[in-house]
Amino acid sequence: MGMRTVVAVAEGPVTRLGQVVLAGEVVDDEPIMPSTLRVMDQYVLSVVLEGEGTYRDAEGRKERLLPGAHTIVPPGVPHWYGTDPGRRWTELFVVFTGPLFDSVAELSGLTVAGPRYPRPVPSIEALRSVLRTPPRSQRAAEHQLFALVDWLHDAADSGGAPDGSAPDLSPEVAQGVSRLSDDLTGSVDLKAVAAESGLTYDTFRRRFTAEVGQTPSAFRSVRRLQAAATLLRLTDMTHREIARTLGFADEFHFSRRFRAHFGMPPRAYRAS
Numbered sequence: 001m002g003m004r005t006v007v008a009v010a011e012g013p014v015t016r017l018g019q020v021v022l023a024g025e026v027v028d029d030e031p032i033m034p035s036t037l038r039v040m041d042q043y044v045l046s047v048v049l050e051g052e053g054t055y056r057d058a059e060g061r062k063e064r065l066l067p068g069a070h071t072i073v074p075p076g077v078p079h080w081y082g083t084d085p086g087r088r089w090t091e092l093f094v095v096f097t098g099p100l101f102d103s104v105a106e107l108s109g110l111t112v113a114g115p116r117y118p119r120p121v122p123s124i125e126a127l128r129s130v131l132r133t134p135p136r137s138q139r140a141a142e143h144q145l146f147a148l149v150d151w152l153h154d155a156a157d158s159g160g161a162p163d164g165s166a167p168d169l170s171p172e173v174a175q176g177v178s179r180l181s182d183d184l185t186g187s188v189d190l191k192a193v194a195a196e197s198g199l200t201y202d203t204f205r206r207r208f209t210a211e212v213g214q215t216p217s218a219f220r221s222v223r224r225l226q227a228a229a230t231l232l233r234l235t236d237m238t239h240r241e242i243a244r245t246l247g248f249a250d251e252f253h254f255s256r257r258f259r260a261h262f263g264m265p266p267r268a269y270r271a272s
Helices: 099-103 124-132 138-157 171-182 190-196 201-212 216-234 239-245 251-262 266-271
Strands: 003-005 019-029 043-051 053-057 062-065 070-073 079-082 089-097 114-116
Touching: 019 124, 019 138, 043 124, 043 171, 053 114, 062 114, 089 124, 089 138, 099 138, 124 138, 124 171, 124 216, 138 216, 171 190, 171 201, 171 216, 190 201, 190 216, 201 216, 216 239, 216 251, 216 266, 239 251, 239 266, 251 266
Parallel strands: none
Antiparallel strands: 003 019, 019 089, 043 070, 043 089, 053 062, 053 079, 070 114
16 A cells, blocks of 8 residues: 655644645545545645546536646535545645635635646645645744745646646646656656656657647756745745755856846845
C-alpha cells in the first residue's frame, strides 16, 4: 500500500479572519472517503497531482478527475470525490473557512462547485509552502490565510477551458505539463520527461510546443520564475532560500533571471 502523509495542519488556530481546518497530502494511496455524498460546513480544495478519480454531486454532475484537476466545493454542497475502488492517487487538499474567504469567494472561484483545470497550472510548491508550517501565533495564522487567498486568486485568474473542463492537450503532453509544473527545482531532465511520456525528445518537444505554445524548456523556466514570484509574495524566504529551492545557481543568477522576466529585481517585486 502507499503512504498517507499529512503535510500541513489539523485544526489550525481560529482567527477573526477564518481558519485552515485541515490540510494534507495523500501520496500514492486510496483516499478515505464516505460512500455517500457528504456536506461540509467549510470550503474544500482538492488538487489531483497523479492518478485519476471521479467527482459527483447532488445536481447530477459527474466528471472524471485527471491530473491537474482543481476541485472546489463551497460550504453546504452535497458532493463526493475520490478514486475508483482499489485505485490510488496523489492529492493535495485543504479545508478552510471564515469571513475572509466569504468576502472574496466570487473573485477567487469559490462559489462554483466542481473541478476545473487552470492554465498555466498555479504553483503547487507555493501552495505546499503556505500550508507546510503550522502557524505559531494568531498573526502568523492570519498571514497564512491571506497567503491562501492570494494563491486561490492566482488559480482563478489562470484561465483554462471556458467550461472548466480539461484543456485540449494530448495525454503525452498533459503528462509533461504536469511533470514540469510540479518539479521546479531545475534538476528534471527534459529527455527523461519525454521518455516517461513514451516519446522521443524531438517528437515530445515538437508536440509540446505546438499544443502549449512554448518549448518545454521555456515553459519550465517561466513556471520557475512564476513560482519564485509567488514565494516572494507569500513567504518570508530569503532570496538565497528561494534560489536554492527552485534550482537556480545562486541568488545572483536568480535575481538576473527574475529581472529579465518581470522587469524588476526580486527585492522591488516583494516591496511593490
